[in-house]
Amino acid sequence: MSRWKREKKLSSWRRISLSTWDKPRDPTVYGWLSLDVSLALGYLERLERESGVKLTLTHLVGKAIAVAIAECPEVNAVVRHGRQVYTRSSVDVFFQVMFDQGNLSGAKVQSADDKSLVEIAAELGQRAATIRKKQPHELSRSDATLDRLPALLRRRVLRGIESAIYDWGIDLSRFGVPQDGFGSAMVTNVGVFGLPYGLAPLVPFTRVPIVLTVGALADAPVAEHGQVVVRPVLPVGVTLDHRILDGYQAGKLARRFVAVMCDPERELHTVR
Numbered sequence: 044m045s046r047w048k049r050e051k052k053l054s055s056w057r058r059i060s061l062s063t064w065d066k067p068r069d070p071t072v073y074g075w076l077s078l079d080v081s082l083a084l085g086y087l088e089r090l091e092r093e094s095g096v097k098l099t100l101t102h103l104v105g106k107a108i109a110v111a112i113a114e115c116p117e118v119n120a121v122v123r124h125g126r127q128v129y130t131r132s133s134v135d136v137f138f139q140v141m142f143d144q145g146n147l148s149g150a151k152v153q154s155a156d157d158k159s160l161v162e163i164a165a166e167l168g169q170r171a172a173t174i175r176k177k178q179p180h181e182l183s184r185s186d187a188t189l190d191r192l193p194a195l196l197r198r199r200v201l202r203g204i205e206s207a208i209y210d211w212g213i214d215l216s217r218f219g220v221p222q223d224g225f226g227s228a229m230v231t232n233v234g235v236f237g238l239p240y241g242l243a244p245l246v247p248f249t250r251v252p253i254v255l256t257v258g259a260l261a262d263a264p265v266a267e268h269g270q271v272v273v274r275p276v277l278p279v280g281v282t283l284d285h286r287i288l289d290g291y292q293a294g295k296l297a298r299r300f301v302a303v304m305c306d307p308e309r310e311l312h313t314v315r
Contacts, residue, residue, distance in 0.1 A: 054146045055190040062189075062198035063248055072288070073242050074281040076297065078304045079265050079274045086308045094161045100277055101232045101257050102164040105136045107303035108228045108255060109155035110311070111296045118296060119227045120287045121250045124210050128287060135226030136163075137251065140171045141235075148174050148186060151226045160311070185220045205248040225249035234259035242280040252284035253296075277304070 083103060091098045112119050112134045119131045136155040140148050150170035152163050185204075189197055204220055207213040216222055229251045233241040240258035245251065258278035265274040283293055303310040 055186060058194065058197065059186075059189055059201070062194060062201055063246060069245060069247070070285040071245050072283045072285045072293070074283065074293065074297070075240075075242075076279045076281060076301060077263070078277045078279060078301060080260070080277045080304060081274045082306050082308065083304060084275060090161065096161050096165050097168065098160065098164050100260065101138070101230060102160060102167065103304060103307060104255055104257055104279065105138055105152065105155060105167075105228075105230045106158075106160045106163055106311070107300050107307070108230070108253065108296075109134045109136050110303055111299035112227050112253070113156035114299055115292060115296050118252065118288050118292050120252065121209060121223070122252075122284070122286055131223070131227055133227075135223070137225040137229045137249075138167055138171075139229065139231040140174050149225075149229075150174065151221075151224060153226075160307070185218070188219065201248050205250070209250050223250075225251045227251070228253040228255065230255050230257065232257040240278040240280060243282055245282055245284055252287040254282040256280035256282070279304075 080100060083100065087098045087100070087103065116130060119134055120128050121131060123129055133154045134156040135151050135153045137149050137151045140150060150167055152158065152166055155163055158166075189200065192200060204215065207215060208220070208222060214222060225246075229243075229246070229249065231243055231254070233243075234257055238259060239261065241256045243254045243256045245254060256279065258280065260275055260277050262273050263276040264271050265276065266272075267274075281293075281297070288296070
């Protein structure tokens with residue numbers, strides 16, 4: 044009797060992911076940030092009260108990385124033909140959205156660096172509701188098509204779509220496949236599942252060079268003016284494409300990201 048049993052009932056995301064990743068030979072770099080968000084929580088609470096729009100730390104993570112990328116435009120890039128780097132024309136952030144008991148989709152917020160935190164949250168809230176209600180959205184048509192394909196064909200189709208869009212610049216939008224549908228950076232939240240922290244892999248067919256994984260908020264000791272105090276700390280896992288970001292650029296990006304996350308009221312006062 045075999046010790047393994049084939050799982051036949053897989054979510055559409057699981058089937059797509061099995062057709063995406065192969066042997067680990069990619070240029071991934073992983074990092075970790077622990078952020079004191081005591082000022083951010085107060086800021087979000089005040090802004091939510093004033094605007095009437097629900098705001099979360101995940102929204103702030105998306106806004107913060109958009110601001111950081113805008114100020115480090117050389118990392119807002121995509122690798123084409125495996126060896127050529129092209130910069131993107133706008134800073135777009137993709138937020139993963141869970142629906143239907145663990146299935147994943149998401150929504151891309153275009154020009155997130157030019158939008159206010161409230162605008163980002165309102166737009167994402169509307170689009171997430173559309174996804175969870177299983178109404179037509181930007182990725183629904185392509186997701187449904189890929190879900191129906193057999194595993195061997197699905198992998199080839201994914202790679203073909205990826206190459207057509209990113210290597211050859213072919214517009215497949217009439218087939219329900221958005222152009223550069225995942226943007227400059229991807230944000231996912233594992234804290235909502237009760238996981239204290241996590242690191243997500245780069246997703247090859249998205250050509251996204253930056254993935255941020257938001258963990259669970261928890262009180263933790265922090266050094267402040269030579270004293271140990273307890274503060275709400277948010278862990279954020281960082282996954283980078285080393286072909287686009289080196290240590291200098293990653294450090295520059297991280298410093299700006301951390302500054303916005305730790306004191307958004309001060310850092311965003313000149314940004315919409």
